[in-house]
Amino acid sequence: MIRDSKKMNDKKEKLRVKKIFDLLKEEYPDAKIALNFSNPFQLLVATILSAQCTDQRVNIVTKELFKKYKSPKDFLNVSDEELEKDIFSTGFYKQKAKSIKACCKALIEKHNGKVPADFDELVKLPGVGRKTASVVAGNAFGIPAIAVDTHVKRLSNLLGFVDTDNPDKIEMRLKELLPEEYWIISSHLLATHGRKVCIANRPKCELCVIAKYCPSNKLISGK
DSSP states (O other), X not given: OHHHHHHHHHHHHHHHHHHXXXXXXXXXXXXXXXXXXXXXXXXXXXXXXXXXXXXXXXHHHHHHHHHHOOSHHHHHTSOHXXXXXXXXXXXXXXXXXXXXXXXXXXXXXXXTTOOOSOHHHHTTSTTOOHHHHHHHHHHHHOOOOOOOOHHHXXXXXXXXXXXXXXXXXXXXXXXXXXXXXXXXXXXXHHHHHHHHTSOTTSOOGGGOTTGGGOTTOHHHHOO
């Protein structure tokens, strides 16, 4: 009986979650990754730069950066100081420069200078965690993956999908709840909704298309 009840609850939750994302897909039919890129390598670099930085700022920086650096070798051919200066405004520039250079070195030595179209190989690259690997795998190669950024983490908790700040646990739970064909777009939908409506500390619940499915809806909860 307990097992049957759990199955029933899981089924109901999957239906609720799918309904939420179906409504978000209708609301944001053009939702896509906010980072600008023209090839997998550019997306990889942009995603590394996006840590603790807005996508808007990264796009400003990469507009000039990608004119100067077109391949992994280009990044290795400049001094640390020069690269740090070029990416300074993204923050944590010393660590990011170090990560980019180490990643480029590995791409050249192990992948002939190409970004691998394989999730397991992506996460082996220096400076590349599951989030970065998921962004590249999903958006550059169409490999089903869920990237857990700050918006995905925050909204997944508000919507009751999870009760944890652990990005790996959030990723795995979303993969349990959502059909595979929703994985890539799910991150973009939550990020878009987080920017436009479910804004941190000032959510516009009265304008929210998924309010009735949200346990954190302030119009109902009184929060």
